[in-house]
Amino acid sequence: MIGRGHPWASLAPALCVIAVLFGGGLALGLAGSFGAGRGGGWSFEAWIAVLSEGRVWRSLALSLWIALASTALACGLGLGAALLLRRSFPGQGLARLLFQINLTIPHAVGALGILWLLSQSGFLARLAGGAGLIDGPARFPALTQDHFAIGIIAHYVWKEVPFIGLILLANMHSLGDDPEAAARSHGATPFAAMRLVLLPLLMPALIRAGAIVFAFSFGAWEVPVLLGQSAPPALPVLAWQRFTDPDLAARPEAMAIAMLIALVSALLIRAAFAGRGR
Numbered sequence: 001m002i003g004r005g006h007p008w009a010s011l012a013p014a015l016c017v018i019a020v021l022f023g024g025g026l027a028l029g030l031a032g033s034f035g036a037g038r039g040g041g042w043s044f045e046a047w048i049a050v051l052s053e054g055r056v057w058r059s060l061a062l063s064l065w066i067a068l069a070s071t072a073l074a075c076g077l078g079l080g081a082a083l084l085l086r087r088s089f090p091g092q093g094l095a096r097l098l099f100q101i102n103l104t105i106p107h108a109v110g111a112l113g114i115l116w117l118l119s120q121s122g123f124l125a126r127l128a129g130g131a132g133l134i135d136g137p138a139r140f141p142a143l144t145q146d147h148f149a150i151g152i153i154a155h156y157v158w159k160e161v162p163f164i165g166l167i168l169l170a171n172m173h174s175l176g177d178d179p180e181a182a183a184r185s186h187g188a189t190p191f192a193a194m195r196l197v198l199l200p201l202l203m204p205a206l207i208r209a210g211a212i213v214f215a216f217s218f219g220a221w222e223v224p225v226l227l228g229q230s231a232p233p234a235l236p237v238l239a240w241q242r243f244t245d246p247d248l249a250a251r252p253e254a255m256a257i258a259m260l261i262a263l264v265s266a267l268l269i270r271a272a273f274a275g276r277g278r
Contacts, residue, residue, distance in 0.1 A: 032255035046252035058232040067218035070156035078164030111226040118143040151227040171205040
């Protein structure tokens, strides 16, 4: 029996809110994907239509590419930044402030900034055209609304590197210098102590942070709708398009796509944690 002082007791209010909002949303979405509430009974028609549509699979592949590339780059850069910022140096406080300042910027605002900076009519294109590096802004490489989703990935990396870095900095602060000091006292070089001792200790925190970044970048729609191409759209954008379609018959398909996003996210995150457990 859980006592009053048990950690789960203090977490119960937050867990109840999460269960109602998140669990309730999933339940309603799953029911909607089977046509519940439309007067025609339960049906697999929406799932069959979604899973047999080539556009859905192309959108799924694009979303996986965005999420995997963003997560890998953000984890690598966030780890490197955390290792640099943990050292004492002149101006460390200012460096940490600048490192985390973009966490306060909403994703939609950041996406508009990327669009202003990297689009073919943006600041860099006009700057390169004015400097004579290219014949005109239209000759600037397509970095937004492009086939490889470079603009979307750039935004997620810019936004999530501080998130991962701060988690790792907090983790390193809790570990202290003792593990590395013990390794160095046994003859390990600073690099070997970091690689063989510190990095394995940081890996669980890095995996958890990476899982959060993957789930967000795979399921968010506001950045892909601003920076992504129209065909194929990212999977969340496709779900949003079906959900806002004037034809209400497309609503169950939107719900099915949303459930597909949740399922893929859960399976890949579970696989990441299982792989770490081995």
